[in-house]
Amino acid sequence: MSIQVKFFASLKERLNLDDHTIDNAATAGEVWDITTDHADRPDNVLVAINLEYAQFDSAVQDGDEVAFFPPVTGG
Amino acid sequence: MSIQVKFFASLKERLNLDDHTIDNAATAGEVWDITTDHADRPDNVLVAINLEYAQFDSAVQDGDEVAFFPPVTGG
């Protein structure tokens, strides 16, 4: 099993985490815990699985891309 | 006393009336009656006095410009 993990913007800077790949996780929350070494989950953190918004308890599968980022501020 | 009278668009064509000046009238309705020889007042006819929307019973004064026209269709 292989899951791609990405962080963006202030969250990426604050956690000081680069993109990487993990071997095994059942949910996006587990992906967070593994990659951040169980860092607190900020209230406003957004989760995306395969480019769609998801939740920490959303299931992940082999080949998924999971991303964590702060509230968006484009436009 | 002198009142300028104008008609526009389909109303002008239908009544076949050019702009002209009348000597005396107390209200826009009287202006209409005098200039159209008491033609029926269409339900949707609009009245303007000195470039502002008004009513048939609005008072007119010396020097006023009174206009009658159908519903507007610009934009």
Place this chain on the structure above:
Amino acid sequence: MASYILEQPFNPWLAISDHQQSATFAQQFGATATFIGTMRDFNDNADVTAMTLEHYPAMTQHYLDKLIDEAKTQWDLLDVLIMHRVGEIKPTEPIMLIACWSAHRRASLDACSWLIEELKHRAPFWKKESRTDGERWVEKNTDGL
């Protein structure tokens, strides 16, 4: 703030761009909302070959300026530009433009939407369609849907 009645075809994008570059509000705007009304090419209704816009010149100018003033009292606008064609208009030619500049987005968007409805219902313009079978005055404006 400016409004123009035009007797000749105009390029709305160039007009907006020119106005923006020469504007005294300089670079304080963060939002620009525009609306352009264009004469459709009635491929599906080849009866309409041209359109003529009559207006009541003094009242038209007065009303465009009045609408701009009313918009400025309702929203925090940095600038407004309105242009409206009169005379003969051919298919695919722009009929009118409204452009609103503001610091933040809702003012320009909401003012632009309000201005087009107000203009349609209050400014004294009248459309006459030229058709293969003659001319016909447009009786009333649509609700825009």
Place this chain on the structure above:
Amino acid sequence: MASYILEQPFNPWLAISDHQQSATFAQQFGATATFIGTMRDFNDNADVTAMTLEHYPAMTQHYLDKLIDEAKTQWDLLDVLIMHRVGEIKPTEPIMLIACWSAHRRASLDACSWLIEELKHRAPFWKKESRTDGERWVEKNTDGL
């Protein structure tokens, strides 16, 4: 229908004009509504000297296209163009544009207004301000007022 992520400054009026001229919807449109977001020149807040827009490229492109698709299901639109800058943006440079073409006015106006709000709340872009005292991530979008 098209969306573009741009790394370089762009002229929004030229982009809209070019898109319109090359569009396959030809001349069926009667209404065009546009919104342009521009980086303000903070004369009153000289702290901000530039802005950098980070994004999540694959998801950004996916979301812009998704928003266009959703707008098309809600309104009768002939075409939609979205452009959004990323990278370093200087004061007075355009950040994004939305342009909607429709036969009748309400579809383009309402879709344009909806798209800017949805884009602001859903598309994965993040602004970081460069200030005289360092850099700072913008925490959240304003309500546009």
